[in-house]
Amino acid sequence: MFVYLFNRFNIHCVKISFHTCSMRILFLLLFFFPVLVLAQVQPTKNIQRQDLLWVRYQNQLTISPKLLLQTEIDNRMFHSPMKQHHLVMRTQGRYMVAEHLQAGLGITYALQYPQDPRSTSDLVVPELRVQHDITLKQKLGKANLNHRYMLEERFIRKVEEQDLLPGYNFNFRFRYRLQVEVPLVKKETEDLGLVVYDEAMLNFGKTIGKNVFDQNRMYAGVKWGVTEALALELGYLYWFQQRSSGVDFYSREIARLSIYHKVTLKRNDK
Structure with a gap:
């Protein structure tokens, strides 16, 4: 069914504008892919539902017109009961290759707490990631419209039972x-916009067996540019993740608050 619809859209692309065609393809990717994923896992019935709260602070340091350093800390907690789930810290350099093309290289350090908020375990698993x-x-x-293609090299600490x-x-x-960003209100000192995205993740490597599909995230939020240097974003994230067993899944609904802070290094003219 999905292939048939996609082919129909390709045929119409010859007859309609690029803008209209791109919007149709965007609709397919954002809405049909998650539906197909969910349809494939329905027979298993091993889906655990959880509610979380994510709070993120991101700092963007502009070094030059083409180079910036981006650092963030993302604190993720279960909502009920309130308990730590994940702490993620990232640093990356970003380079403007061209007007519409940006490249990034960075490292992530993460701490994974127990996946069950009612767990009495105090095991915390560290992870290092190199990302491109x-x-x-x-x-x-x-x-x-933004397309981001990312490759992560993940180093996850080995665990045996609770050690x-x-x-x-x-x-x-x-x-x-x-990701799609649509401006809603634009003023001289502030602005308001809608942010929508869908992100799919796939695992591969010698240690990956039954969970090649890792997860899919769908997000919608409102971003408020308070000033040129400060923005706040509040949104809803749906996170569907396959576990290593291949038959167990997490279905997570998340309220997310993001704080964006931009700093520009001033250059002294001589």
Whole structure:
């Protein structure tokens, strides 16, 4: 069914404008892919539902017109009961290759707490990731469309029952995110916009067996540019994740608050 619809859209692309065609393809990717994923896992019935709250602070330091350093800390907690779930810290350099093309290279340090908020375990599993990405940007009318392609090299500490072991398990993860930003209100000192995205993640490597599909995230939020240097974003994230067993899944509904802070290094003219 999905292939048939996609082919129909391709045929119509010859007859209609690029803008209209791109919007139709965007609709398919954002809404049909998650539906197909969910349809495939329905027979298993092993789906655990959870509610979480994510709070993120991101700092963007502009070093030059083409180079910036981006640092963030993302605190993720279960909502009921209130308990730590994940702490993620990232630092990456980003380079403007061209007007519509940006490349990034960075490192992530994460601490994974128990996946069950009612667990009495105090096991915390550290993880290191090296990430590489490219982001393509394009305009669709008033909207901004971003394609992000990311490859992560993940080093996850080895665990046996409730104990950390020496060494790390290694695997790759590929991530593709399609994001749309639509301006709603634009003023001289502030602005308001809608942010929608869908991100799919795939695992691969020697340690990956039954969970090649890792997860899918769908998000919608409102971003308020308080000033040129400060923005706040509040949104809803649906996170569907397959566990290593291949038959168990997490279905997570998340309220997310993001704080964006931009700083520009001033250059002294001589």
